[in-house]
Amino acid sequence: MQGKKYMLSLTWNAPSKAFGNQEQNLFGGKTVDDIFIGNTSTYKFCGAEILPSFSCYDVVKEPSVESDIERLKQHLSDIC
Numbered sequence: 001m002q003g004k005k006y007m008l009s010l011t012w013n014a015p016s017k018a019f020g021n022q023e024q025n026l027f028g029g030k031t032v033d034d035i036f037i038g039n040t041s042t043y044k045f046c047g048a049e050i051l052p053s054f055s056c057y058d059v060v061k062e063p064s065v066e067s068d069i070e071r072l073k074q075h076l077s078d079i080c
Contacts, residue, residue: 001043001046001047001048002047002048003047004047004048004049005048005049005051006040006043006044006048006049006050006051007050007051007052007053007054007079008032008033008036008039008040008053008054008055009053009054009055009072010032010036010053010054010055010056011055011056011059012032012055012056012057012058012059013058013059013060013061014026014057014058015057015058015062016055016057016058018057019031019032019035032053032055033053036053051079052075052079054071054072054075056068056071
């Protein structure tokens with residue numbers, strides 16, 4: 001997989017504050033990248049270039065589709 005790029009693009013029905021916060025019960029302080037370390041490590045082992053992940057949060061309770069699209073465009077612009 002040399003020469004390939006890997007980026008997580010995720011949607012969550014959880015607020016962003018649920019990640020990376022030791023006081024949150026569900027993920028116990030883990031970040032989005034911590035949660036998907038198994039997937040990312042496999043791609044890294046196979047030689048893919050790992051790009052920063054992108055997440056949309058609270059997609060059911062408080063969706064912000066237009067804002068998320070703009071954030072994704074900016075994210076892709078920043079990393080490519």
